[in-house]
Amino acid sequence: GNSVTQMEGPVTLSEEAFLTINCTYTATGYPSLFWYVQYPGEGLQLLLKATKADDKGSNKGFEATYRKETTSFHLEKGSVQVSDSAVYFCALNTNAGKSTFGDGTTLTVKP
């Protein structure tokens, strides 16, 4: 079956630090890959996506590249802000409704 493994958290960084959150996956077929963000008390919001190998998803300074050879989709940002503090989830789809999520990584950015 499909599975997603995320870097364990929590992660605490100072403002303007570089962020990497690792994500690897196991899937049958050719999944689409996603990063979602969840702020306290809210549902999940799409951060970025990539639908085929070597695609790079990007949004709000965050980037992730679909690496089929290493089955990875690591999230990066060059300079984090306090407002980036949230829980980040890596996910894969082979069918839009039946997504498989990682357990989430909590990011805290301190001023």
Place this chain on the structure above:
Amino acid sequence: DAGVTQSPTHLIKTRGQHVTLRCSPISGHKSVSWYQQVLGQGPQFIFQYYEKEERGRGNFPDRFSARQFPNYSSELNVNALLLGDSALYLCASSFTDSGANVLTFGAGSRLTVL
């Protein structure tokens, strides 16, 4: 346009009771999925409905059931509640069931079972 709306936002039940959670998808979205998110974990897939037909079911007991109405809204029902059913229940909609489609999530219904 309104996003995915869920009701109620919070509810408290006791063991053995029944609960019904409701979801209205984004206008034009025909696929609705339900997820259970236990504190500290990622969402776990419960059901997907597309064009009013069940398209998938996760590893949940028969106490969990769902349906989708002609207007594409959906209900999730849980019978004989257990303490372990306490969680945030998320509804998500998408235009089709293609894997490339993005899921749009509601804010969730937080269920506490005492």
